């Protein structure tokens with residue numbers, strides 16, 4: 001157990017354990033902060049969406065709360081066109097009333113817009129003077145500013161219109177140059193890749209839920225042994241699927257970035273001539289002097305719909321000239337990194353039998369590199385090509401091969417055919433099978449996810465707790481790909497900061513009178529130990545925040561606000577609560593989808609909190625924060641995960657209390673020592689029976705609330721170091737928490 005901290009000044013504490021930084025996207029906190037500023041800034045952005053340069057029609061788009069006013073100002077009319085319907089309008093500069101153009105305008109009220117915000121589009125004539133006139137007019141309107149690069153998409157992401165993979169797909173679609181790239185990008189933009197990862201994430205969530213339910217409740221006989229074998233089977237199946245997805249030979253990445261094809265061979269065989277022939281322009285210098293090419297010459301090509309980055313390199317030989325030596329070294333370097341090699345040999349100087357040809361290629365090309373053999377200068381062979389053609393058609397050890405003459409162009413069709421076949425093999429059909437991995441960022445997180453699943457297998461037999469931790473890690477890595485940080489990273493934040501945030505939230509509620517000494521222990525779950533030993537130790541380590549909650553606490557917590565992540569920020573920016581349901585009413589956060597808990601929801605159980613609060617506020621806030629299915633127990637003296645959402649338990653009876661982590665001995669006997677009689681009386685417990693009642697509540701799978709009916713005695717503080725929570729006079733959770741709705 002760690003040493004307790006008081007809250008002032010606790011900020012450095014919040015800087016640790018923020019999860020593994022990801023190379024491309026930074027640690028989760030950064031996301032959290034970006035999110036925060038994005039939502040905090042209510043400004044309206046505008047930009048030309050149709051690209052720059054002279055064109056027939058240019059589309060200028062705005063997004064943000066000022067879109068409505070901007071459209072009114074520029075059209076000079078108080079009424080807006082009907083939503084999502086094109087309307088012809090005269091567009092004028094509001095400052096001078098000078099007409100700028102006559103064009104089409106569209107009004108997209110949020111949330112049914114690309115960004116989810118109010119958006120407007122102006123389709124004006126694409127001349128530079130018109131476009132700059134409209135942009136200037138927009139820029140002069142109060143609250144409007146030019147968009148930063150990618151800001152429309154970023155807003156769409158923040159508003160949940162796109163996940164990260166879809167946003168990446170959109171970027172790829174905009175930059176797609178070949179058909180295959182377009183197909184792949186469109187698939188990704190439409191969310192296929194994101195859905196695949198989301199499905200895996202849900203599988204993991206479910207497995208984790210079952211496992212945790214087993215850990216927490218198996219003693220009560222409510223969770224059967226077979227749950228464990230189901231979890232194992234699910235994890236194994238996922239591991240296999242993930243492995244296959246990772247073993248796709250970088251197809252998606254190749255297609256996205258272009259296949260790196262390298263032309264290599266001895267000097268003067270016609271490598272540069274081949275490059276020029278393929279790109280149909282004199283990109284590289286051709287000369288009869290051996291050793292002409294030194295630098296790598298690169299061209300981008302579209303070969304039968306596949307993107308290729310083709311490189312011409314220096315002829316491979318033991319050069320004496322230092323410049324040529326450097327050229328040869330660069331050529332070898334490119335060869336090592338090539339996705340595909342076009343090995344060029346002089347047809348007049350090669351053995352006309354397969355073994356000799358194979359050996360000649362082998363001396364040039366790294367083993368296992370996909371390769372096409374080009375026997376150039378076939379025009380010099382005369383009519384005698386039979387033996388060579390036969391050798392080319394032989395197959396291994398000869399790679400796919402063809403005779404070619406760069407001089408006459410003979411054989412180019414066959415070369416293109418071979419090239420198309422190789423590219424199709426490398427990139428695959430972007431429409432077939434499961435969507436491909438398109439970014440190294442994805443492979444990296446998936447690799448981490450697979451590693452965590454493998455560790456699950458290792459821990460499973462020895463310690464279920466450690467095994468569950470690996471599932472949690474695996475899910476977190478998946479969440480980072482789609483940017484659903486809410487699913488896990490926010491939970492991490494919540495694990496650390498939840499209690500603090502709740503306190504703050506409570507302090508902001510007019511009904512809340514906090515005078516009690518509340519101690520909050522935050523149980524860290526962020527360990528990512530590499531080996532078993534470390535893991536075992538890490539598990540025991542817990543960090544405790546002691547929050548001496550009194551009125552000044554509010555101020556201290558305000559100081560913390562900036563340091564907290566998105567989830568907490570959302571809590572802090574909770575909408576004011578207008579109606580508090582009594583604990584008997586189903587909570588707004590409760591399971592909605594066919595009685596099952598839905599992903600993206602948090603299930604919270606609060607027991608015996610020493611102050612009162614309104615569940616609807618909190619649940620609404622957590623919904624805002626986009627938190628996922630996880631239950632927490634905020635208990636007097638400690639905060640502990642209670643049970644996970646979906647399938648946590650077929651709720652025949654209310655879940656039992658969580659395992660005690662024994663913070664209790666330091667707690668005061670009276671949980672509400674500082675509370676004024678007025679506060680006790682006015683606390684909104686539904687039926688006014690006061691704060692001492694148990695406020696434990698939660699939802700079972702059928703959407704019924706349990707606990708919190710106020711009928712029982714609160715569970716006593718735990719004064720022992722045992723694993724059980726003590727209840728005064730009852731053994732049911734939350735102090736006699738009968739199924740309140742049932």
Ligand SMILES: Nc1nc2c(ncn2[C@@H]2O[C@H](COP(=O)(O)OP(=O)(O)OP(=O)(O)O)[C@@H](O)[C@H]2O)c(=O)[nH]1
Nearest residue numbers: 267268269270271272273287291292293315406407
């Ligand atoms: N007859 C004939 N000559 C060719 C053909 N292809 C290239 N050549 C000639 O061969 C010579 C060398 O061509 P390059 O394309 O410079 O050869 P390279 O392999 O790039 O040479 P280095 O860059 O020096 O290694 C030039 O004189 C070309 O005109 C061909 O198909 N037939």
Ligand SMILES: [K+]
Nearest residue numbers: 268287289292
């Ligand atoms: K040459």
Ligand SMILES: [Mg+2]
Nearest residue numbers: 271272292293
């Ligand atoms: Mg050359």
